[in-house]
Amino acid sequence: MDRLGRYLPILHWGRTYDRHALTSDAVAAVIVTIMLIPQSLAYAMLAGLPPVIGLYASILPLMVYALFGSSRTLSVGPVAVVSLLTAAAASGVAVPGSPEYVAAALLLALLSGLILVGMGIFRLGFVANLLSHPVISGFITASSLLIATGQLKHIAGIKAEGATLPEMLASLFENLPATHWPTLVIGALAMAFLFWSRRSLKPMLIRLGVPLSAAALLARTGPVLVVAASIAAVILLEPGVAVVGKVPQGLPPLSMPVIDPALWTALLPSAFLIALIGFVESVSVAQTLAAKRRQSISPDQELIGLGMANLAAALSSGYPVTGGFARSVVNFDAGAQTPAAGAFTAIGIALASLFLTPLLYHLPIAVLAATIIVAVLSLADFGALRRTWKYSRADFSALAATLGVTLLDGVETGIMAGIAVSVLLHLWASSHPHVAVIGQVPGTQHFRNVLRHSVICTPEVLGLRIDESLFFANARAIENVIQHEVAARPQLRHVVLNCAAVNSIDASALESLELVMHRLSDAGIALHLSEVKGPVMDRLERSDFLHHLTGQVFLSHYHAVEALAPEVTCTSQTAHPAATSQNVALQSAALSP
Amino acid sequence: MDRLGRYLPILHWGRTYDRHALTSDAVAAVIVTIMLIPQSLAYAMLAGLPPVIGLYASILPLMVYALFGSSRTLSVGPVAVVSLLTAAAASGVAVPGSPEYVAAALLLALLSGLILVGMGIFRLGFVANLLSHPVISGFITASSLLIATGQLKHIAGIKAEGATLPEMLASLFENLPATHWPTLVIGALAMAFLFWSRRSLKPMLIRLGVPLSAAALLARTGPVLVVAASIAAVILLEPGVAVVGKVPQGLPPLSMPVIDPALWTALLPSAFLIALIGFVESVSVAQTLAAKRRQSISPDQELIGLGMANLAAALSSGYPVTGGFARSVVNFDAGAQTPAAGAFTAIGIALASLFLTPLLYHLPIAVLAATIIVAVLSLADFGALRRTWKYSRADFSALAATLGVTLLDGVETGIMAGIAVSVLLHLWASSHPHVAVIGQVPGTQHFRNVLRHSVICTPEVLGLRIDESLFFANARAIENVIQHEVAARPQLRHVVLNCAAVNSIDASALESLELVMHRLSDAGIALHLSEVKGPVMDRLERSDFLHHLTGQVFLSHYHAVEALAPEVTCTSQTAHPAATSQNVALQSAALSP
Structure with missing residues (x-):
């Protein structure tokens, strides 16, 4: 019935x-x-x-x-x-x-x-x-x-x-x-x-x-x-x-x-x-x-x-x-x-x-x-x-x-x-994803775009927030952006991809991430992930990616920066404006807002 | 040359x-x-x-x-x-x-x-x-x-x-x-x-x-x-x-x-x-x-x-x-x-x-x-x-x-x-977006999926994290999810959409949001946004949407909950496990993880 x-x-x-x-x-x-x-x-x-x-x-x-x-x-x-x-x-x-x-x-x-x-x-x-x-x-x-x-x-x-x-x-x-x-x-x-x-x-x-x-x-x-x-x-x-x-x-x-x-x-x-x-x-x-x-x-x-x-x-x-x-x-x-x-x-x-x-x-x-x-x-x-x-x-x-x-x-x-x-326009927009270099908002556990906010950064750790799900149409663009940002930072030791906005990673994007990881690894740079969502993490666990990940997966971006560059997060509560803006100046201005 | x-x-x-x-x-x-x-x-x-x-x-x-x-x-x-x-x-x-x-x-x-x-x-x-x-x-x-x-x-x-x-x-x-x-x-x-x-x-x-x-x-x-x-x-x-x-x-x-x-x-x-x-x-x-x-x-x-x-x-x-x-x-x-x-x-x-x-x-x-x-x-x-x-x-x-x-x-x-x-599969995946009811991780400013973490919620404020950009293929699905979640909560006064994962909102999705806002308003519920990204905010400011928004736009979800349900965030630092699980139990289990 x-x-x-x-x-x-x-x-x-x-x-x-x-x-x-x-x-x-x-x-x-x-x-x-x-x-x-x-x-x-x-x-x-x-x-x-x-x-x-x-x-x-x-x-x-x-x-x-x-x-x-x-x-x-x-x-x-x-x-x-x-x-x-x-x-x-x-x-x-x-x-x-x-x-x-x-x-x-x-x-x-x-x-x-x-x-x-x-x-x-x-x-x-x-x-x-x-x-x-x-x-x-x-x-x-x-x-x-x-x-x-x-x-x-x-x-x-x-x-x-x-x-x-x-x-x-x-x-x-x-x-x-x-x-x-x-x-x-x-x-x-x-x-x-x-x-x-x-x-x-x-x-x-x-x-x-x-x-x-x-x-x-x-x-x-x-x-x-x-x-x-x-x-x-x-x-x-x-x-x-x-x-x-x-x-x-x-x-x-x-x-x-x-x-x-x-x-x-x-x-x-x-x-x-x-x-x-x-x-x-x-x-x-x-x-x-x-x-x-x-x-x-x-x-x-x-x-x-x-x-x-x-x-x-x-x-x-x-x-x-x-x-x-x-x-x-x-x-x-x-x-x-x-x-x-x-x-x-x-x-x-x-x-x-x-x-x-x-x-x-x-x-x-x-x-x-x-x-x-x-x-x-x-x-x-x-x-x-x-x-x-x-x-x-x-x-x-x-x-x-x-x-x-x-x-x-x-x-x-x-x-x-x-x-x-x-x-096509939707795919075009998705294939030109917005990627922001992020730094810590002083006195908080929040991270924001360096181009829009006064935040704290460090030359050894690069935080990148990818504002798009990773899939075939944008996999290659993400590769290019990461390589471009890394090339501008000689002191770099760690790249942390903030995945709060990444709702899925398809097989094409996974291959790109593997490629990026190998290239970074050749240059002595470790790749970390932060704020990976549940469904994305479940998916990654079904591949080999996490087994040979050169870095770690952090629950929050704050934990990542705390672990990788402790001196920054320790001083962040007392950072005065001059120090902040100096750190910001280290960032490349190559990315559009 | x-x-x-x-x-x-x-x-x-x-x-x-x-x-x-x-x-x-x-x-x-x-x-x-x-x-x-x-x-x-x-x-x-x-x-x-x-x-x-x-x-x-x-x-x-x-x-x-x-x-x-x-x-x-x-x-x-x-x-x-x-x-x-x-x-x-x-x-x-x-x-x-x-x-x-x-x-x-x-x-x-x-x-x-x-x-x-x-x-x-x-x-x-x-x-x-x-x-x-x-x-x-x-x-x-x-x-x-x-x-x-x-x-x-x-x-x-x-x-x-x-x-x-x-x-x-x-x-x-x-x-x-x-x-x-x-x-x-x-x-x-x-x-x-x-x-x-x-x-x-x-x-x-x-x-x-x-x-x-x-x-x-x-x-x-x-x-x-x-x-x-x-x-x-x-x-x-x-x-x-x-x-x-x-x-x-x-x-x-x-x-x-x-x-x-x-x-x-x-x-x-x-x-x-x-x-x-x-x-x-x-x-x-x-x-x-x-x-x-x-x-x-x-x-x-x-x-x-x-x-x-x-x-x-x-x-x-x-x-x-x-x-x-x-x-x-x-x-x-x-x-x-x-x-x-x-x-x-x-x-x-x-x-x-x-x-x-x-x-x-x-x-x-x-x-x-x-x-x-x-x-x-x-x-x-x-x-x-x-x-x-x-x-x-x-x-x-x-x-x-x-x-x-x-x-x-x-x-x-x-x-x-x-x-x-x-x-088509990409559009299909995007048109069935992952939406999570989120609550506060005790003692932090972080908010996580109630189905995956032990978090604090309140019956008057519903936090929804939309894990996808809003565009024509998923505009209608978001409408349905919000209506479904709201229908399950008689005491509800505020809906806060966490937009940390929303990288763009196209014209179709904007019309859907307007529709959702009017329907919520008829039911005496205010619609708020939190963690809206710069590019998305720029775009919204070019429409009438923000002028007749029934709620506010908050920089972080923490600020939103602090303003709308102050008693929860005040006690969150000392919340003991029993209280937490009781609050979690208020949440509907209708959403998949």
């Missing part, structure tokens, strides 16, 4: 489900359903799919997530960024609009579902940590710009193409003379109203006496109002704008993804990216919402939940889904208590598929495009560029690389470039 | 060049030349090229390296592993034996030369650190097995194919019935003599009264003796074995690599691997030899030297070259003093190309194969598997992955798999 409960969170919350939770969940479900109908149509269009696929992807996946998901308020379904990734991947193997394209999207749901479930079973959620905040931030901002630019053609009622920002802009300008004015008017009005409702509808409603929480939720219904108004306008005015057209009525047909090894291989990398990005987006939303109510989520169980939801999408004519940010916040604010709210939302969308699709016939494409543009532009965060630049050039580079490559070369290379840059 | 000297080391050593150095270099050059003639023919054959290309690659590149290289004793030229990589890359774009294949090898020399010089100019030598010791060790062992197996067909005088070990073995067994017995006899005799001369020739010569150093060098001439004897045997006995055949007489013709963007793009990844592996092999040999004479080499200058040598190979009908291990050791042992020894070796090879090639006509292919097999098998290090397994499972995994994938799928995927595994 417990083991089952680990994989089926519904067994926990289902046992205490009561009427109060049922009422809260049902209310939230009604509101989310109203929000999700235009969203699901719009995001399917963004993915290059028939709008009805968006509805299909909002039924069974939500039910399945309610069984397996660990977040109580996450709203799963089509989202903008995953739709964009789906479009990029599917258009690489099929022509948009063709049955093969729809099949490719279905297959992406299957593959990313399998990947997510697999990662969940093997508890590989940590892989998502490869996506650093700057990379995610750059990717989301670039994606929202790409998505918004890609929708402008629908607003203007023209044709345009391109997968990168320059291509899109060039194609837009080229086709601008063909602008269809009635479409532009409807699109522009819809955008203007949506931007206004996002900013000003809530304050206005509050001024009109609507309670705060109700005003916040009503303000989210802007897209539905626009959809309804535009359908009415098209029916009454017949302006000849592009409309959604016939949407098949009924529940999603069961579907079976194609078994084609070549296609599977071609789509696998994209499916992995979709899985990873969908997971990261979902988990960060879910964690933020859970923290607000002092609940917790399990990242590994989220992998299972999202994976099963995608498998459900693959079996019910859908396309890849994940937890959406805006929709989850609405679900939370509307009072959703349990994942049952998601299941109720699914019922709402199922009813819409059965009965509302004839009404959607006259819905203008431009209005869907306006919905997308307004939704995604709120995700762009240009302030992050400035903040990150101020804090760290390395993080800024990762952000800028992701943003730039995504805009100029597309989403998949963009995210890969971001991951590569952040991993 | 100094700036020029940085890029042209010859300007340094050339100024003090004297008759003593000249004599030493000339003697070493004669010995290396004798060793290099069969090697260069054999390695060219291993690369799938006409044997004469090996001679060509041993003339101009050596002269150029003498001008630009920073190692005094490195012997540049064709080597086994780079020849294998060249074969793998060139056979991907052309049929072995065709003019296109030779052109591809030439282009690989050009591209890897450009990559090396570029990396040298931009001082990117650190990229080579990506190749950890276990990856190099696994790759060299796997390569030597692949090379040796690939040469067995020449020993048996049969045809066989395959790029992976299973393919090679299958093809060998299939063709075994066609064994050409005279070839097998010659090949087996050559191998037996070479193995014997490597093991027993030196001790035998010493017993015969030859001085130690001369015996060591004479023992290295085994391959030349075998070559001479086998040529004589073929001329006298005419056994009908496969021979090298006509080798063009004369100096290398100038050559111009083809300009074909598609071909360049196709070969670029392979050229990068050749450059990287050639550089790593070279630098480790050069550093080992330099350390023996207390000289030093400059890794960035080595990039220039090896890069220029490869560009020279590309312009003189050669193929990729690098510093060879065995040959450099011979050069060193023979007394080479300066890179001039390399230039003299080049003259020796040029004379051989002019006058000796007719003699090589009757050299059996099987003898060259025997030379290769004996040379590469000495590089295989199976003991590394056991040693690394004992020291660290992670390092062992990287070694085993490299070894396995190289044998089963080929050299390029093998090295990529090794790099990927070691980088």
Whole structure:
């Protein structure tokens, strides 16, 4: 039961489900359903799919997530960024609009579902940590710009193409003379109203006496109002704008993804990216919402939940889904208590598929495009560029690389470039470790960097604090620094490596330490270690290193200096400033601070 | 002059060049030349090229390296592993034996030369650190097995194919019935003599009264003796074995690599691997030899030297070259003093190309194969598997992955798999950081892990030592650990993060810290930092974090505990064992040691 409960969170919350939770969940479900109908149509269009696929992807996946998901308020379904990734991947193997394209999207749901479930079973959620905040931030901002630019053609009622920002802009300008004015008017009005409702509808409603929480939720219904108004306008005015057209009525047909090894291989990398990005987006939303109510989520169980939801999408004519940010916040604010709210939302969308699709016939494409543009532009965060630049050039580079490559070369290379840059910069930083020559703070047992503090040193003993774990990327740099420091000190007899900041030593670094020890030994200098941590010491004891160590291992750096240069520590309590600064002057200034 | 000297080391050593150095270099050059003639023919054959290309690659590149290289004793030229990589890359774009294949090898020399010089100019030598010791060790062992197996067909005088070990073995067994017995006899005799001369020739010569150093060098001439004897045997006995055949007489013709963007793009990844592996092999040999004479080499200058040598190979009908291990050791042992020894070796090879090639006509292919097999098998290090397994499972995994994938799928995927595994394992280790709850060692100002030491703690103050730099891969894990520890302590008022081991905090981790601080603040708990390092503090001061920090930053953890829980530090000097263990018992045992 417990083991089952680990994989089926519904067994926990289902046992205490009561009427109060049922009422809260049902209310939230009604509101989310109203929000999700235009969203699901719009995001399917963004993915290059028939709008009805968006509805299909909002039924069974939500039910399945309610069984397996660990977040109580996450709203799963089509989202903008995953739709964009789906479009990029599917258009690489099929022509948009063709049955093969729809099949490719279905297959992406299957593959990313399998990947997510697999990662969940093997508890590989940590892989998502490869996506650093700057990379995610750059990717989301670039994606929202790409998505918004890609929708402008629908607003203007023209044709345009391109997968990168320059291509899109060039194609837009080229086709601008063909602008269809009635479409532009409807699109522009819809955008203007949506931007206004996002900013000003809530304050206005509050001024009109609507309670705060109700005003916040009503303000989210802007897209539905626009959809309804535009359908009415098209029916009454017949302006000849592009409309959604016939949407098949009924529940999603069961579907079976194609078994084609070549296609599977071609789509696998994209499916992995979709899985990873969908997971990261979902988990960060879910964690933020859970923290607000002092609940917790399990990242590994989220992998299972999202994976099963995608498998459900693959079996019910859908396309890849994940937890959406805006929709989850609405679900939370509307009072959703349990994942049952998601299941109720699914019922709402199922009813819409059965009965509302004839009404959607006259819905203008431009209005869907306006919905997308307004939704995604709120995700762009240009302030992050400035903040990150101020804090760290390395993080800024990762952000800028992701943003730039995504805009100029597309989403998949963009995210890969971001991951590569952040991993390489991390390795680069680790391979140029900070090493400080340390001396004793007078009157204490503490040792500090000679370049930053007034401390006591001695020419026979060199204390070096290595501020990094020792591993393959920095093993050689440490060798060089030690040799360089030793060469500057002719009287040297002992080198003490302070390992307080060394959290691990891998096999490459161990070979380097052996080499350093032999070279020092040839020069009559003993190598000592101080403040070696427990896990590191355990590891060293499994090698031969400690057997032929030329010096000793000291519990504290103070003990080391006390044993190797007793006259210094004895006089340290009474050392006067002149003596201290003279000793400091013996130190080389070659190291950067 | 100094700036020029940085890029042209010859300007340094050339100024003090004297008759003593000249004599030493000339003697070493004669010995290396004798060793290099069969090697260069054999390695060219291993690369799938006409044997004469090996001679060509041993003339101009050596002269150029003498001008630009920073190692005094490195012997540049064709080597086994780079020849294998060249074969793998060139056979991907052309049929072995065709003019296109030779052109591809030439282009690989050009591209890897450009990559090396570029990396040298931009001082990117650190990229080579990506190749950890276990990856190099696994790759060299796997390569030597692949090379040796690939040469067995020449020993048996049969045809066989395959790029992976299973393919090679299958093809060998299939063709075994066609064994050409005279070839097998010659090949087996050559191998037996070479193995014997490597093991027993030196001790035998010493017993015969030859001085130690001369015996060591004479023992290295085994391959030349075998070559001479086998040529004589073929001329006298005419056994009908496969021979090298006509080798063009004369100096290398100038050559111009083809300009074909598609071909360049196709070969670029392979050229990068050749450059990287050639550089790593070279630098480790050069550093080992330099350390023996207390000289030093400059890794960035080595990039220039090896890069220029490869560009020279590309312009003189050669193929990729690098510093060879065995040959450099011979050069060193023979007394080479300066890179001039390399230039003299080049003259020796040029004379051989002019006058000796007719003699090589009757050299059996099987003898060259025997030379290769004996040379590469000495590089295989199976003991590394056991040693690394004992020291660290992670390092062992990287070694085993490299070894396995190289044998089963080929050299390029093998090295990529090794790099990927070691980088991922490093990130995995960093993303599961060691965090210790710390308490005060009675009577001292030191704080240690409560699980390993008998220390004093207090229920209001939680000291956590984070044993890892904070960055994107571990930001989330730290959040979880802190929340978990805090949840177990209802009386908690202060959390003090001991940052002695935190060498950097990136933007992702800063966001996590902000999040942790807000969550703790909601629970009425203040977040403090202690022992923050200078570089980390500088960085934090550039963000808003310190402005809204709910606690303080303390110079030492002792100061923090003294300020936040004064009664504990006051009584610590007199705390008796019972009190200590009681305090320790308050600590959760949830953390692993």
